[in-house]
Each structure stands twice: as C-alpha cells, then as structure tokens.
Amino acid sequence: MLRYFFIRLGQSLALMFGVLLLVFMMLRVTGDPAALMLPREASAAEIEAFRERMGFNRPIIVQFVDFLSKAVVGDFGESLHFRTPAMTLVTQRLPATVELAATGLLFAVLIGVPIGMIGGLKPGSAVDSLARLLALLGQSIPNFWLAMLMILFFGVRLRWFPTFGRGAWNSVIMPAFVLGLPVMGQIVRLTRSTVLEIRSEDFVRTAYSKGLEPPVIYLKHILRNASIPIISVIGVQFGYMLGGSIYIETIFAWPGMGQLLQLAIGWRDFPLVQAIAIFTSTVVIALNLLTDLVYAIIDPRIRYGL
Amino acid sequence: MKAKLLGLLAVVLAVSMIVVGCAPAPTPQVVEKVVKETVVVEKPVEKTVVVEKQVVVTPTPGKPQPKGTLRFALSGEPNSLYIPATADKNADIAASQLYDPLVFQDDDGTIVPALAESWEVSKDGTEYIFHLRKGVTFHNGEPFTADDVIATWKYGMGEGSAWPDRYSIAKSVEKIDDYTVRVTTDGPKPLLLVTMHDFWSIIPNEYMEEVGLDGFQKHPIGTGPFMFVEWVKGDHITYQANPNYWREGQPRVEKVIFRFITESSTRVAALTADEIDLTKRLTAEEADQLLSVPGVKVIQYPVARIFYIAFNNLTTGKGLPTEDAKVRQAMNYAVDVDAILKSLFGGAGKRAAGFVASSELGYGVVKPFPYDPEKAKQLLAEAGYPNGFEIDMACPTGAYSHFEEVCQAVAGYLGKVGIKVNLEFMESAHYWDLEAKKELPPLFGDSWADESGEAYNRLKGALGGWDAPYSSWSDPKIDELLDAISKEVDQAKRKALYEELQVYMQENPPFIYLYEPYTFEAMRDRVMDYHPRASEMCYLNKVWLAMPE
Numbered sequence: 001m002l003r004y005f006f007i008r009l010g011q012s013l014a015l016m017f018g019v020l021l022l023v024f025m026m027l028r029v030t031g032d033p034a035a036l037m038l039p040r041e042a043s044a045a046e047i048e049a050f051r052e053r054m055g056f057n058r059p060i061i062v063q064f065v066d067f068l069s070k071a072v073v074g075d076f077g078e079s080l081h082f083r084t085p086a087m088t089l090v091t092q093r094l095p096a097t098v099e100l101a102a103t104g105l106l107f108a109v110l111i112g113v114p115i116g117m118i119g120g121l122k123p124g125s126a127v128d129s130l131a132r133l134l135a136l137l138g139q140s141i142p143n144f145w146l147a148m149l150m151i152l153f154f155g156v157r158l159r160w161f162p163t164f165g166r167g168a169w170n171s172v173i174m175p176a177f178v179l180g181l182p183v184m185g186q187i188v189r190l191t192r193s194t195v196l197e198i199r200s201e202d203f204v205r206t207a208y209s210k211g212l213e214p215p216v217i218y219l220k221h222i223l224r225n226a227s228i229p230i231i232s233v234i235g236v237q238f239g240y241m242l243g244g245s246i247y248i249e250t251i252f253a254w255p256g257m258g259q260l261l262q263l264a265i266g267w268r269d270f271p272l273v274q275a276i277a278i279f280t281s282t283v284v285i286a287l288n289l290l291t292d293l294v295y296a297i298i299d300p301r302i303r304y305g306l
Numbered sequence: 307m308k309a310k311l312l313g314l315l316a317v318v319l320a321v322s323m324i325v326v327g328c329a330p331a332p333t334p335q336v337v338e339k340v341v342k343e344t345v346v347v348e349k350p351v352e353k354t355v356v357v358e359k360q361v362v363v364t365p366t367p368g369k370p371q372p373k374g375t376l377r378f379a380l381s382g383e384p385n386s387l388y389i390p391a392t393a394d395k396n397a398d399i400a401a402s403q404l405y406d407p408l409v410f411q412d413d414d415g416t417i418v419p420a421l422a423e424s425w426e427v428s429k430d431g432t433e434y435i436f437h438l439r440k441g442v443t444f445h446n447g448e449p450f451t452a453d454d455v456i457a458t459w460k461y462g463m464g465e466g467s468a469w470p471d472r473y474s475i476a477k478s479v480e481k482i483d484d485y486t487v488r489v490t491t492d493g494p495k496p497l498l499l500v501t502m503h504d505f506w507s508i509i510p511n512e513y514m515e516e517v518g519l520d521g522f523q524k525h526p527i528g529t530g531p532f533m534f535v536e537w538v539k540g541d542h543i544t545y546q547a548n549p550n551y552w553r554e555g556q557p558r559v560e561k562v563i564f565r566f567i568t569e570s571s572t573r574v575a576a577l578t579a580d581e582i583d584l585t586k587r588l589t590a591e592e593a594d595q596l597l598s599v600p601g602v603k604v605i606q607y608p609v610a611r612i613f614y615i616a617f618n619n620l621t622t623g624k625g626l627p628t629e630d631a632k633v634r635q636a637m638n639y640a641v642d643v644d645a646i647l648k649s650l651f652g653g654a655g656k657r658a659a660g661f662v663a664s665s666e667l668g669y670g671v672v673k674p675f676p677y678d679p680e681k682a683k684q685l686l687a688e689a690g691y692p693n694g695f696e697i698d699m700a701c702p703t704g705a706y707s708h709f710e711e712v713c714q715a716v717a718g719y720l721g722k723v724g725i726k727v728n729l730e731f732m733e734s735a736h737y738w739d740l741e742a743k744k745e746l747p748p749l750f751g752d753s754w755a756d757e758s759g760e761a762y763n764r765l766k767g768a769l770g771g772w773d774a775p776y777s778s779w780s781d782p783k784i785d786e787l788l789d790a791i792s793k794e795v796d797q798a799k800r801k802a803l804y805e806e807l808q809v810y811m812q813e814n815p816p817f818i819y820l821y822e823p824y825t826f827e828a829m830r831d832r833v834m835d836y837h838p839r840a841s842e843m844c845y846l847n848k849v850w851l852a853m854p855e
Binding site: 032047081082083089092093096148151152155156159162163164165166167250251252253255256259260262263266267268 | 382383385386391393394466538539540541542565566567568569571572575576578579581735739742743775
C-alpha cells in the first residue's frame with residue numbers, strides 16, 4: 001500500500017511540474033510579455049522599465065527557477081489588472097465556484113442515481129428509456145447553448161429564476177443544473193450499467209431467496225455495491241467541475257474562478273491566468289490522487305495490480 | 307423498444323408544450339394600460355391620482371429628491387475605482403461617478419468649470435491659474451481646498467498609478483492660497499485641460515494620508531454626485547446619492563448598482579427580464595432583437611475609433627509600390643467600404659473620411675474616398691503598375707467584430723484592380739507583438755480609439771515613426787504638423803492644423819481608411835436624460851428614472 005501511495009504521489013508531482021512548465025512557457029511563446037501586458041499607448045521606455053521590473057530581461061532558465069520557487073509557496077505575483085496578489089483573487093472567487101460545483105454535483109447525484117438505478121433494475125421500462133435519454137442528452141447537449149435556452153425560458157419568459165448573478169437563493173439553480181447535467185448523464189449511465197450487472201449476481205439472488213423485501217435488496221445490496229464506482233466518478237468530476245465552469249460562470253455572470261479566468265485571458269493578465277490554471281490543475285490532480293488512494297483502500301486488487 | 311422511446315419522447319414534447327403554453331403571453335402590459343385608462347374615464351374623481359403620477363413622471367422644477375435605483379450592467383468588472391489606476395472603460399465609467407475634476411468637458415466637447423470656477427492662461431500657454439469653488443465637501447465631510455489638487459497631482463504620478471504621464475504633463479502644481487492653484491507646464495500643452503477632465507479626479511488629501519492607497523482603494527471618496535457603499539468582488543458595486551452635492555438638484559437617482567455581466571446575450575436577457583435598466587456594448591443583432599421588446603429603448607452612435615489598413619514605410623514596405631502616393635490613393639479608391647459596412651454590419655458604421663473621427667476637432671474638411679475602381683486602375687497605370695502587383699497583408703483574429711471578414715473583403719477589392727494580396731491571419735496577441743516590433747507585412751489591418759475629443763493621440767500613435775511603438779509610418783510633413791498641433795494652445799488654430807493635416811493625408815494617404823464603428827446600447831424606457839459620448843463614457847449625475855419604485 002505504501003509503495004502504491006508513493007508511486008502515485010510521485011506521478012502526481014511530476015504531472016504538477018509539467019503543468020507549471022506548460023503554463024510558464026505559454027506566456028513566453030505568445031510574444032514579448034512586456035509589450036503584450038502594457039497598454040497600446042505605452043512608450044518604448046515604459047515597456048523597457050516594465051520588462052526590468054518584472055524580470056523579463058533575465059535568462060529564461062533563471063526566470064523559470066524563480067517562478068517555480070515562488071509557485072511552491074503559492075506566490076504567483078500580482079494581477080496586472082487588479083494590482084492585487086493573484087492568489088488572493090483566486091481564493092476570493094473560490095467559494096462561489098465551490099457553491100456552484102457542489103450544487104451541480106448534488107443535482108447530478110440526486111437525479112442521476114435514482115433514475116440510473118430504476119433504469120438498471122427495470123431495463124426496457126419507461127424510466128429506463130428516460131435514463132438512457134438523460135445519459136445521451138446530458139453528455140451531448142452543448143452546455144452554453146442549454147444555458148442560453150434556460151435563461152430565455154426560465155429567466156426571461158417565466159421569470160422563475162434571475163437571469164444572472166449570485167445572491168438570491170434561487171440564483172444558483174440554473175447554472176448548477178447546466179453544470180451538473182453532463183455529470184448527471186455520466187452517473188445515470190454508470191449507475192444503470194452497474195446495477196444491471198449486480199442484479200444478476202449470486203448474492204442478490206440469495207437475498208431474494210431469503211425473502212428480503214425488494215427495497216431492502218435495492219438499497220442494502222445493490223446500491224451499496226454500485227456506489228463504489230459512482231463515488232470515484234463523483235470525486236474526479238468535482239475537480240473538473242471546479243475548473244471547467246468557465247462558460248457557465250461567464251454566461252450566468254457567476255462571480256467564480258471560471259468567470260475570472262475568462263476575464264483574465266481577455267485582459268492578458270498572465271499572472272492571474274497562471275494562478276487560476278495552476279490552482280485548478282492542482283485541485284484536479286489532488287482529487288484524482290485522493291480518489292485513487294481511497295479506491296485502493298477499498299479494492300486491494302488495484303494496488304497489487306500495479 | 308423503439309416505440310416506447312418514441313412514446314416517451316412524445317410525452318416529453320407534450321409536457322414541454324403545455325409548459326410553454328402556460329407561460330405568460332407578452333401582452334398583459336397592454337391590458338393593464340387599458341384598465342388604467344378606463345379607471346380615469348369612468349371615475350373622473352380619480353383624476354387627482356393621474357395628476358400625481360404625472361408629477362412623478364415630469365422632473366419637478368427646483369430641487370427634486372433623488373429617487374429610484376439605476377441598475378447598470380457593465381461588460382466587465384472594473385479593476386479599480388481609483389482613477390489613476392483604472393484600466394478600461396468599465397472602470398472609468400464606474401469610478402468617474404464618485405469624483406469631480408477641476409474642469410469638465412461637456413457633451414459637445416467644450417471645457418466648462420467644475421471644481422474650478424474659472425481659470426486664466428498665461429500668454430505663452432505654460433501657466434494656468436485656477437480659482438477653486440468654495441463650500442464643496444468630500445463624501446466624508448472634509449472640505450475641498452488647493453491641498454487636494456496638489457495631492458491628486460502627486461498621487462497620480464506616484465506608486466499605484468498606471469497613467470503617470472497624464473499627471474506629469476504638469477511640471478508643478480502650487481498653492482497660491484486655499485482656493486487658488488497655479489499649474490505650470492514646461493511648454494504649451496493644448497491637451498492639458500482635456501487630460502485634467504479625464505484623469506485629474508480630485509481626491510481628499512487628509513483622508514488619503516490617513517488610510518493610504520490600499521485603504522482608499524477599499525473605500526474611495528471624492529466630491530462627486532455618488533458615494534461609494536460597497537463592492538462585492540465579481541458581482542456588483544453599489545453607490546448612493548451624495549446629499550450634499552454642489553451641483554443643484556443633482557444627482558437624481560438615489561442609488562446606482564453596477565452589475566458585471568461579460569456575456570452580451572445575458573445582458574440582453576437581463577434587460578428584457580427587467581433585472582437591469584441600462585447596458586452598453588451590444589451587437590447590432592442584439593440591438594435589433596431588443597427593438598421589439600416592450601419597455602426597452604435602443605440607441606446607437608459612432609465610437610471615436612477608426613479602422614484602417616496601414617501601410618508600412620519603415621521596415622517591410624520599403625522599396626514597394628506602396629511608397630508611391632498614387633498607388634496608395636488607388637488602393638483607397640479600390641475598396642467599397644459602404645458595401646462592407648452594409649453586408650457585414652447591417653450598415654451600422656460610418657465610412658471614415660480620414661484619421662479624424664466625426665466627433666473630433668477639425669472633422670469634416672475632407673470627404674471619404676468614393677468607390678471608383680476605374681479611377682484606381684488609372685492611378686495604378688499612371689504610377690507604372692498597369693497590371694498591378696503582389697503584396698503581403700496581415701490581419702488579427704478575434705480582436706474586433708467581423709474584422710477577419712473585413713480584411714478578406716479588402717483583399718478581394720484590391721484583387722479586382724489587379725493587386726494580388728496574400729492575406730495572413732494571426733492570433734491577436736502575437737499580432738500586436740509583431741506590430742510593436744514593426745515586423746508585420748507591408749499592409750496590415752488594425753484600429754485606434756481616442757477619448758480626448760481630438761485625434762492627436764491616435765495620429766501620433768499610428769504615424770509617429772520609430773518613436774511610437776505601434777506606428778509603421780514616417781512622413782516629415784506629418785511629423786511637422788503633429789509637432790505644431792502638440793504646441794498650439796489656441797483651439798481654433800489647432801482645428802486649422804488638423805484640417806491641413808487631413809487634406810495632406812488625403813493626398814498622401816498612410817492608410818486605406820475604412821470606418822468608424824457604431825456602438826449599441828439599450829435601456830428600459832424609464833431611464834431619462836442619459837447621454838453617452840463617442841468615447842463610450844457616460845456621467846450619471848443628470849440621469850433620472852421616470853417610475854421610481
């Protein structure tokens with residue numbers, strides 16, 4: 001177990017290093033950062049002074065080592081647009097993004113698991129058709145399109161939910177639903193196929209033959225066993241939802257990290273882009289690592305298979 | 307199985323249709339109006355009620371109380387409300403409502419008194435004496451005096467300022483007495499007053515010393531019509547009316563909330579759902595869509611920005627046919643800009659007559675080049691290129707609305723008169739990097755805005771030879787005229803210089819002149835006395851709401 005832990009940790013750290021290198025290089029390959037970051041009216045002297053101040057005139061290796069040593073302690077420099085430490089801005093926006101992702105995940109689980117379960121228990125039924133339709137739609141509808149459609153229908157026409165922003169109790173519903181829909185689709189599909197598989201296992205048949213009530217069998221025997229892959233999917237998806245909500249947050253004017261990233265790219269605020277990209281990558285990598293470790297604890301075949 | 311799936315789909319469809327059918331139809335407002343009118347006709351006694359309503363709708367003479375909340379959607383979050391640090395138009399709009407400058411530029415471009423009641427300029431144009439308004443207080447009650455003007459100037463050049471040049475335009479700012487200030491420059495600076503209007507928003511000296519720059523950024527204070535209440539990061543900024551504002555009867559709304567909505571289609575939805583009152587920067591299509599929404603007004607106006615195809619005579623354009631003025635004229639005649647505007651922008655743009663925008667000083671002396679391909683061919687033949695020539699051109703992607711298509715259309719029109727254009731598209735960040743290094747091809751497209759009401763910064767920026775980072779052109783005559791403009795304090799004489807320059811730039815065009823774009827804004831029809839400017843700036847001190855809550 002300890003060996004597996006160290007191997008996975010090593011892999012994650014290597015991946016993290018790759019992310020840092022990539023993010024650092026991205027800034028340098030798009031052109032002279034000093035000229036890009038300053039306003040168009042800046043004179044040649046102002047550009048030179050900025051280059052000096054930001055350290056862009058040093059050898060690239062020196063710049064990278066400096067960047068790396070600061071990144072390790074969470075220092076990604078100052079946002080050029082807001083003139084505040086980039087990491088502070090990221091942490092300010094984190095609660096909104098976590099709220100959105102958590103609510104989205106809640107929708108995905110609360111709707112996805114029961115539908116997937118019924119679909120798996122009663123293949124060919126109407127609910128099963130709905131489950132398969134939901135799985136298909138959830139994973140194929142472009143979320144920005146769905147977001148606009150929901151705004152027009154539920155926001156503008158019915159006036160059930162605010163069209164944008166965060167604050168009112170119901171403001172999270174539309175963006176969270178749109179964000180959670182692809183995950184919902186995935187959970188429905190996974191639950192359905194796992195339940196289909198488990199319901200024909202020997203221990204389920206035994207449970208039936210013992211005369212147990214079907215609800216007890218569904219919850220205690222089938223759902224419990226099916227929950228292992230579902231939990232691992234939830235762990236990984238939560239990480240992606242934290243980092244991947246850029247369109248949703250932008251469309252719904254949700255004040256989270258995704259919206260900030262979109263704005264930072266527009267402002268060419270590279271320190272801020274770096275901070276957000278590295279922060280979300282770290283969260284995704286960490287959640288993946290955690291999921292793998294939990295999985296390895298639950299299912300020993302994984303660590304021995306390595 | 308298939309039948310079941312189809313059946314389910316049919317159910318889903320039917321349910322959706324019922325839900326759609328249940329949704330309120332967009333007509334009840336009409337019914338409401340009819341009922342109101344009926345009440346008035348049936349019960350003439352209630353006429354008083356109607357009169358009361360009319361009183362609310364019409365601005366009362368004398369001293370109206372500020373009423374209602376104006377909800378203003380910005381296309382992005384301001385970076386700061388401290389004017390020396392504001393980075394874009396959203397920040398300028400939000401910040402400017404908190405402060406007053408010494409002098410104010412009116413909607414028609416005239417400089418009028420603000421915190422300075424009057425001023426005198428020395429004969430050589432290097433010394434300005436400002437007489438300050440008495441009895442004005444900042445939002446915290448601190449009185450406004452000469453010390454605040456000096457502090458504003460010093461802070462503007464100091465740490466935390468993104469625009470130190472806008473303050474160092476003055477060599478010194480001295481106090482003569484508490485209400486008189488002397489501003490000295492090291493030569494005539496015709497744009498000093500305009501710069502003061504744009505940037506020198508007066509901040510309180512004592513408060514600034516007390517809380518420091520960080521403290522000021524958290525709770526900015528000025529003498530302006532609105533007072534800062536809160537800034538919820540990523541979401542909104544709230545202001546409330548300044549009850550002690552020195553301009554009589556202003557402001558006229560009690561509260562202003564700036565919401566940050568990046569996506570323009572969301573702004574359209576929010577306006578339609580009556581969640582916001584006013585929004586800027588919509589596309590022509592969105593404006594068109596809003597025209598049919600009841601209770602919404604749409605406005606359009608040309609922005610002080612010129613789109614152009616630049617010629618390079620500094621680096622990549624050396625020794626090419628485009629060094630001949632006749633060839634450059636021919637290329638201007640060859641492009642049908644009106645057709646481009648019509649097909650790509652639905653006519654929402656104005657053909658550029660030169661490099662001076664229609665809202666700027668000295669505009670109107672030259673007419674745009676007409677579309678005349680025959681004349682173009684004739685000029686090319688006269689220049690010695692009867693069969694045309696081949697040339698490289700570049701265009702940025704993702705930078706401006708429909709600009710890729712504009713570049714393609716220009717290349718197509720040039721092809722029709724025999725000029726084969728090899729068009730290359732580049733990612734905009736990379737593009738501007740190359741433009742700054744003067745490494746773009748001999749022809750390239752771009753645009754330049756200016757907010758000062760004059761074209762000087764745009765002209766200097768794009769035609770300043772090696773001295774200007776984004777310039778690709780050098781012409782001694784243009785340099786001479788620009789130098790003269792930069793030193794001429796007399797507005798009428800400066801106008802004449804702009805006119806002379808435009809005539810010269812018509813005969814010796816350094817660009818293919820394209821267009822001034824229109825911008826679209828929309829608002830609920832209760833928003834009154836809102837006047838945006840060609841710079842896309844707006845001041846909310848006179849705005850009022852016809853139906854306060």
